[in-house]
Amino acid sequence: EPEVTQTPSHQVTQMGQEVILRCVPISNHLYFYWYRQILGQKVEFLVSFYNNEISEKSEIFDDQFSVERPDGSNFTLKIRSTKLEDSAMYFCASTIPAGHTDTQYFGPGTRLTVL
Amino acid sequence: AQSVAQPEDQVNVAEGNPLTVKCTYSVSGNPYLFWYVQYPNRGLQFLLKYITGDNLVKGSYGFEAEFNKSQTSFHLKKPSALVSDSALYFCAVRASNQGGKLIFGQGTELSVKP
Incomplete structure (x- = not known):
């Protein structure tokens, strides 16, 4: 069964550094979507992407964040200058639109730790 | 604004007993409701969804959920719990537009004891 994959599974970085989280959607x-889950909190929507452009973004998704689909398979989330509060689990998801019935399928997540 | 509430942080059930994980929602327009399960160190796995039609929805691993419009609820149920059902369960609602974002509840930790 096709799956969404994400790399790396765990990323540790210093505050102020740039990170790129990678996803291969189905x-x-x-x-395509990015969500994040701060430890002990609910899963929060960050951004959705369709037809090579952002279709919706949340208040969390500020100028420090960007998304890209650099080729036909990868979907990336870049955090330009990481902050301590960016530490979270980041989930990628994808769906094939089917009117109102589309289901989002999630990857296993990347745990980002900002020191 | 859309929102989802899961009133119980934790639910404890004995193996073989029925389980219920509660979810209520607030949405303008038609609700599109989902349940996901998260096992330790794993991603979110889709369990089931309600879009329209029959109020009782059946999903993976023997789970089902009942949509109740008057009570704005979408409780997850299973007739006989297994120890392997122990996990974190998330209810979510989606905007009615195609490709819309999911709004998640805070999650309920289900613990099934032998």
Whole structure:
């Protein structure tokens, strides 16, 4: 069964450094998402991406964040200058639009630790 | 604004007993409701969804959920719990537009004891 994959599984970085989190969505999916989950808190939407542009973003997704689909398979989330509060689990998800019935399928996540 | 509430942080059930994990929602327009499960150090796995039609939705691993419009609830149920069902369960609601973001509840930790 096709799956969403994410790399790395765990990233440790120093405050102020740039990080790039990578995702490979399911191959025939067209909508892509990033969510994050701070330890002990709920899963929060960051951004959705469709047709090579951002379709929706949350208040969390400020100028320090960017997303890209550099080729036909990868979907990346870049944090330009990491802060301590960026430490969280980051989930990628994808879906194939099917009217109102589309289901988002999630990857295993990347745990980002900012020191 | 859309929101989801899971009133119980933790639910404890004995193996073989029925389980219920509660979820209520607030949304303008038609609700599109989902349940996901998260095992330790794993991603979110889709369990089931309600879009329209029959109020009782059946999903993976023997789980089902009942949509109740008047009570704005979407409780997750299973007739007979297994120890392996122990995990974190998330209810989510989606905007009615295609490709819309999911809004998650805070999660409920289900613990099934032998």
